[in-house]
């Protein structure tokens with residue numbers, strides 16, 4: 566039995582150069598430039614309507630760019646029709662043919678391209694083994710669960726042996742548990758095949774768990790292109806800070822005080838050396854520590870999540886959410902002391918929303 570040969574379907578790199586798509590007066594994708602390495606798993610992440618699907622459809626050739634260009638393996642593909650772009654696609658709607666068996670659904674594209682019977686059989690065998698579809702090959706899509714249907718759609722992408730695979734929210738029709746396992750499957754599959762993946766989702770958990778790098782979009786613009794770890798630890802904008810992390814990062818406006826920043830106008834300095842004017846303090850709920858010597862605060866209410874306990878706390882100037890171990894005994898009305906560890910603090914310009922790396926606490 567032959568595995569997919571390296572030369573045939575190893576990933577190739579993709580470069581987007583100032584890609585823009587305008588529909589009428591609306592700019593859906595705005596000047597996006599991005600390099601995706603061969604064999605990389607790139608996730609395009611962002612809220613609904615931010616241009617993710619449009620960007621993917623531009624790469625696929627299902628839409629034409631208004632301006633900008635796209636390269637695949639160094640060659641310009643901007644004007645190529647979809648069929649010549651060496652990529653496969655998996656959509657949220659699995660787009661299976663209801664009257665065809667699983668087997669015929671998977672090899673449909675190969676038959677269209679008039680591949681020989683032996684090649685078709687070999688590729689089907691590999692795909693069905695990788696996806697555990699062996700016993701389902703004679704069924705019709707209506708006789709499959711959602712997860713099984715999704716696997717058939719993946720099988721179709723695998724047998725095409727294209728070096729690039731595009732997926733648009735492929736798991737959003739599945740229940741939470743199945744989404745978890747399919748996430749792992751898709752990731753493992755991408756690694757096994759070595760293909761380049763561009764995967765669209767609005768789900769930050771999918772992005773954080775699957776991606777080598779994430780392209781975060783907001784209103785058609787690329788706001789950050791980074792590894793999941795970087796995106797979490799050094800969000801470049803307030804938007805990125807709020808979009809990554811559950812619950813999201815706390816953001817507290819700072820105020821100018823003698824020798825540093827205060828949490829309320831005329832308040833005491835809590836962050837020495839930090840300019841207060843026009844600056845937002847960001848701190849993740851999991852980074853705040855309850856300890857003596859911290860800022861005095863009052864617990865407003867709590868939410869028990871099993872492993873974690875979320876405590877909404879009022880402190881001078883505002884409210885913050887604090888994530889504590891679930892065993893921690895804290896209840897609404899309690900007085901607590903909150904420590905904001907200097908190394909866990911983020912600062913943003915209040916007007917532009919941009920990260921300010923020039924600010925260091927305690928400096």
Ligand SMILES: Nc1ncnc2c1ncn2[C@@H]1O[C@H](COP(=O)(O)OP(=O)(O)O)[C@@H](O)[C@H]1O
Pocket residue numbers: 588591593611612613614615616617618619620
């Ligand atoms: N063919 C089209 N004509 C006009 N507007 C479109 C078209 N396709 C998408 N849009 C608009 O572009 C924006 C981005 O859409 P889309 O890329 O589907 O977002 P996402 O996939 O991130 O939810 C939306 O406001 C959508 O209404």
Ligand SMILES: [Mg+2]
Pocket residue numbers: 617618619
């Ligand atoms: Mg979409």
